Amino acid sequence: MAEECCSVQLIDGDGVFNVGGVESFMKTVKLAECGLSYAVVSIMGPQSSGKSTLLNHLFKTNFREMDAFRGRSQTTKGIWMGRGVNIEPLTIVMDLEGSDGRERGEDDTAFEKQSALFALAVSDIVLINMWCHDIGREQAANKPLLKTVFQVMMRLFSPRKTTLLFVIRDKTRTPLENLEPILREDIQKIWDGVPKPEAHKETPLSEFFNVEVTALSSYEEKEEQFLEQVGNLRQRFNQSIAPGGLAGDRRGVVPASGFSFSAQQIWKVIKENKDLDLPAHKVMVATVRCEEIANEKLASVTGNEEWIELDEAVQHDVVPGFGKRLTAILEKCLSDYDAEAFFFDEGVRTSKREQLESKLLQLVNPAYQAMLGHLRTKTLDAFKDSFEKALVRGDSFAAASRECTEAFLAKFDKGCEDATIKQANWDPSKVRDKLKRDIEAEILSVRTAKLSELTEKYEKQLDKALKEPVEALFETAGDDTWPAIRKLLNKETKVAVSGLESDLAGFELDQAMVDELLSKLEKYARSVVENKAKEESSRVLIRMKDRFSTLFSRDADSMPRVWTGKEDIKAITKTARSASMKLLSTLAAIRLDEEKDEIENTLALALVETSKTGGIKERGMDSLDPLASSSWEKIGNEKTLLTPVQCKNVWRQFKSETEFTVTQAISAQEAHKRNNNWLPPPWAIGAMLVLGFNEIMMLLRNPLLLAFIFVAYLVGKAMWVQLDITGDFRHGFLPGILSLSTKFVPTVMSILKKLAEEGQRPNTPDQQQRGPGMDSKSFTNGVHNTSSSSSSTSSNVTSSDGAPDISSPLKQ
Numbered sequence: 001m002a003e004e005c006c007s008v009q010l011i012d013g014d015g016v017f018n019v020g021g022v023e024s025f026m027k028t029v030k031l032a033e034c035g036l037s038y039a040v041v042s043i044m045g046p047q048s049s050g051k052s053t054l055l056n057h058l059f060k061t062n063f064r065e066m067d068a069f070r071g072r073s074q075t076t077k078g079i080w081m082g083r084g085v086n087i088e089p090l091t092i093v094m095d096l097e098g099s100d101g102r103e104r105g106e107d108d109t110a111f112e113k114q115s116a117l118f119a120l121a122v123s124d125i126v127l128i129n130m131w132c133h134d135i136g137r138e139q140a141a142n143k144p145l146l147k148t149v150f151q152v153m154m155r156l157f158s159p160r161k162t163t164l165l166f167v168i169r170d171k172t173r174t175p176l177e178n179l180e181p182i183l184r185e186d187i188q189k190i191w192d193g194v195p196k197p198e199a200h201k202e203t204p205l206s207e208f209f210n211v212e213v214t215a216l217s218s219y220e221e222k223e224e225q226f227l228e229q230v231g232n233l234r235q236r237f238n239q240s241i242a243p244g245g246l247a248g249d250r251r252g253v254v255p256a257s258g259f260s261f262s263a264q265q266i267w268k269v270i271k272e273n274k275d276l277d278l279p280a281h282k283v284m285v286a287t288v289r290c291e292e293i294a295n296e297k298l299a300s301v302t303g304n305e306e307w308i309e310l311d312e313a314v315q316h317d318v319v320p321g322f323g324k325r326l327t328a329i330l331e332k333c334l335s336d337y338d339a340e341a342f343f344f345d346e347g348v349r350t351s352k353r354e355q356l357e358s359k360l361l362q363l364v365n366p367a368y369q370a371m372l373g374h375l376r377t378k379t380l381d382a383f384k385d386s387f388e389k390a391l392v393r394g395d396s397f398a399a400a401s402r403e404c405t406e407a408f409l410a411k412f413d414k415g416c417e418d419a420t421i422k423q424a425n426w427d428p429s430k431v432r433d434k435l436k437r438d439i440e441a442e443i444l445s446v447r448t449a450k451l452s453e454l455t456e457k458y459e460k461q462l463d464k465a466l467k468e469p470v471e472a473l474f475e476t477a478g479d480d481t482w483p484a485i486r487k488l489l490n491k492e493t494k495v496a497v498s499g500l501e502s503d504l505a506g507f508e509l510d511q512a513m514v515d516e517l518l519s520k521l522e523k524y525a526r527s528v529v530e531n532k533a534k535e536e537s538s539r540v541l542i543r544m545k546d547r548f549s550t551l552f553s554r555d556a557d558s559m560p561r562v563w564t565g566k567e568d569i570k571a572i573t574k575t576a577r578s579a580s581m582k583l584l585s586t587l588a589a590i591r592l593d594e595e596k597d598e599i600e601n602t603l604a605l606a607l608v609e610t611s612k613t614g615g616i617k618e619r620g621m622d623s624l625d626p627l628a629s630s631s632w633e634k635i636g637n638e639k640t641l642l643t644p645v646q647c648k649n650v651w652r653q654f655k656s657e658t659e660f661t662v663t664q665a666i667s668a669q670e671a672h673k674r675n676n677n678w679l680p681p682p683w684a685i686g687a688m689l690v691l692g693f694n695e696i697m698m699l700l701r702n703p704l705l706l707a708f709i710f711v712a713y714l715v716g717k718a719m720w721v722q723l724d725i726t727g728d729f730r731h732g733f734l735p736g737i738l739s740l741s742t743k744f745v746p747t748v749m750s751i752l753k754k755l756a757e758e759g760q761r762p763n764t765p766d767q768q769q770r771g772p773g774m775d776s777k778s779f780t781n782g783v784h785n786t787s788s789s790s791s792s793t794s795s796n797v798t799s800s801d802g803a804p805d806i807s808s809p810l811k812q
């Protein structure tokens with residue numbers, strides 16, 4: 001394979017560093033891949049001393065040489081660089097502008113000095129070209145050059161030994177063995193003459209330089225010999241960096257990839273005329289290069305398609321194998337860095353690697369957090385689902401919550417393990433704690449819901465078991481109402497509480513909470529009864545009135561009472577009122593606890609028995625009304641349904657609204673009495689029987705007389721009815737007499753006429769017909785009158801006359 005030397009100008013005549021040229025040179029010769037396996041050779045020597053010619057023959061380069069026919073003039077400007085063709089390892093060859101100052105003049109020595117320093121700083125081997133005839137000469141052309149080299153060497157602080165290979169040109173017949181000692185003596189003299197810093201006063205030359213000497217025949221005159229000798233010399237550049245080779249000392253070598261930067265920096269420092277601290281420079285180069293490499297690697301991850309895809313995917317969902325995939329990406333990046341930064345200073349390399357690693361982790365941390373976030377939410381969702389299913393399946397609450405929590409925390413842990421990135425020791429415990437808290441909150445909220453569901457269930461049960469029965473008990477309120485309610489409440493509360501208690505067992509609640517729930521339920525049961533009592537107490541007046549009218553208007557067999565006059569209305573009223581009072585007393589306070597109270601007595605004393613005792617006030621025992629208070633004795637406010645004052649008001653209203661019923665009953669009784677008191681008092685009947693005994697006997701003995709009296713009675717009765725005597729006398733005695741006197745004769749006539757007609761006609765079909773006017777008369781005051789039997793007798797008589805044409809005008 002034909003290799004090219006790829007020569008390029010490194011630094012031009014004006015001292016400008018050709019960055020682009022060097023970069024492209026490095027790329028072409030693949031310098032960066034060489035690591036430490038490369039060598040740098042440069043040449044110094046007087047102007048036009050055949051340096052370029054030598055390099056071109058030695059390394060098959062193509063540096064420009066001076067045309068032999070144009071005479072000696074400068075050909076190489078600045079510093080040129082090329083690759084030694086077919087030499088292993090890669091050898092960078094530098095051709096320096098001549099350094100005897102013949103053309104540039106004194107002012108330009110600065111540049112020569114600078115380029116000499118540069119060559120020394122970057123080279124492993126420096127060829128020093130010199131004429132054979134200059135050896136041992138006081139005014140040798142290369143003397144100032146050597147002086148310069150040695151002087152700048154002091155400022156390099158170089159830890160490595162540079163090989164100085166003196167190439168003696170145009171050697172004479174004097175053998176090299178004789179020339180070399182003279183040359184070395186010259187060199188030593190120059191070294192001794194160089195002013196040295198205190199630290200290096202006694203340092204021998206060999207500490208800094210490895211001096212080698214070789215001689216070549218004249219290229220112009222003995223070309224064949226020259227070529228042969230150059231060929232031999234070339235051999236020494238093969239494997240020059242191997243131990244014992246020409247460039248044996250490799251201590252200060254900058255890794256190949258840092259060559260360009262390093263050279264630039266060295267040139268910059270030299271140009272600024274600062275001290276060139278090579279070890280520091282090496283660290284600096286390492287720092288810059290390692291940083292460059294790290295950035296390059298970081299960028300390679302940022303642009304890595306797998307990473308982009310992974311990052312994208314983890315934004316939406318859990319990515320299986322996240323940790324492994326990301327670990328591999330990071331591992332590749334770091335190992336690439338290691339490979340490239342391998343030859344740089346270890347301290348720098350490691351610290352830059354750490355930086356790279358932390359930058360990488362910083363880059364991927366959001367993805368990791370997102371992954372954990374998804375893991376957390378997914379686990380929580382799965383937990384909710386599974387927990388609900390376990391509860392539906394009928395697992396006990398506590399067991400289900402425990403098992404599900406454990407199972408899903410373990411699942412989360414496994415997920416975290418899967419997401420773990422080997423390079424990072426990120427602790428997922430914060431997220432785990434959050435998950436745990438979320439799970440606990442979920443359990444708590446489910447538990448609260450379940451508990452309230454349970455409580456509600458038993459509350460409904462209590463509602464059903466208490467509301468209607470209690471209402472029914474209040475309807476028949478009496479002495480045993482509250483005991484019965486208490487009994488019912490106790491029984492139902494016990495049933496509900498034991499039910500709830502057994503349902504709560506699965507929750508494994510602490511005893512205090514269980515107690516609280518149970519006592520809440522108990523309280524609820526009480527409140528149901530209390531509310532019912534309140535409701536009933538608000539209707540107390542209606543209830544009292546109902547009870548009163550039931551007891552008043554119905555007898556013991558609950559048949560409607562008929563006020564015949566025999567009834568003791570006062571007693572009945574009293575009984576009915578006391579019963580109503582009892583109802584009032586029952587509904588005056590809540591008595592769920594077995595405590596004695598004086599409400600009934602107080603009410604009885606104040607309301608029912610006032611008349612009997614003649615009133616408390618009158619007795620002068622206490623001038624205060626016992627009901628003039630807003631609270632009962634021994635009864636708390638919360639238990640009071642009706643205060644004494646309210647009771648008093650209710651009673652007053654009750655009394656006034658029932659008064660009418662009583663009055664009505666009394667008047668009905670009186671009316672009844674009036675209608676039925678036609679018989680004389682029993683003593684009169686007795687007297688009549690005793691006094692009229694003989695008359696009665698006479699009557700009985702004379703049947704004709706008896707018959708006459710009977711007929712006379714019938715006629716009299718008929719006339720009574722027909723003439724409506726009671727109706728006529730309603731307006732006063734005198735108008736009654738007048739009215740009767742006018743009606744008397746026609747009536748008698750009509751009766752007699754009728755009787756005669758009856759005598760002629762044996763039977764009439766309408767004998768049973770009743771006058772509608774008579775029917776209505778048999779009821780008075782709305783009370784069914786027992787006189788109906790007698791009136792029906794009379795109606796029979798009146799109806800039998802069948803003469804409404806007569807009765808109606810008479811009525812009017």
Ligand SMILES: Nc1nc2c(ncn2[C@@H]2O[C@H](COP(=O)(O)OP(=O)(O)O)[C@@H](O)[C@H]2O)c(=O)[nH]1
Nearest residue numbers: 047048049050051052053065066068218219220
């Ligand atoms: N006497 C002598 N002249 C040489 C030798 N090698 C090259 N030259 C001549 O010296 C002149 C300058 O050569 P060049 O390589 O350009 O020298 P540079 O300026 O040091 O690079 C040319 O004309 C060469 O032919 C040599 O070995 N002996």
Ligand SMILES: [Mg+2]
Nearest residue numbers: 051052075076
């Ligand atoms: Mg040249």
